[in-house]
Amino acid sequence: MGGGRVCVRRATVGLWRPRSPSRWPRSSPDAATPKTPPIPPAVKGNRLRFNPQGLCPWDRFGPEEALQIQWAPQALHPDLFTDLDMCAETRDFYQKFFHYEPTEADRDLILQVEDK
Numbered sequence: 001m002g003g004g005r006v007c008v009r010r011a012t013v014g015l016w017r018p019r020s021p022s023r024w025p026r027s028s029p030d031a032a033t034p035k036t037p038p039i040p041p042a043v044k045g046n047r048l049r050f051n052p053q054g055l056c057p058w059d060r061f062g063p064e065e066a067l068q069i070q071w072a073p074q075a076l077h078p079d080l081f082t083d084l085d086m087c088a089e090t091r092d093f094y095q096k097f098f099h100y101e102p103t104e105a106d107r108d109l110i111l112q113v114e115d116k
Contacts, residue, residue: 054094
C-alpha cells in the first residue's frame, strides 16, 4: 500500500457492514457512479458522520487535525462529552492559529450543523 492514505470505495465499506459511525470524505472517486451497494448499519441507523472541513479536511496531515481529535469522540459519544463546545473550540482555534474569526454561519458550515 505505501503512504498513509488508501482509497476505499463505498461498496467495499458496505461489505464490511460497520456498526459504528463511518467517516469518509464528502466526495470519493466513485461518488458519481450510480451503484447500489449494501447499506451499512451505520447508514441505516443514521449514525454516519463526515469529518468537518474548514481550510483543510479535519483529518490527518492538516493543522485542523487538532480539532478533529476533539470532534470525533464527541460525535461518537455525545453523552460523554456534553461539556465540549465545538463551536467555541473551532472559533478559538481559527482565531489563534489563522488570525481569523469565523462567524456563527461559518462554524455551522464547517461543523455541518443541520438543526438550528
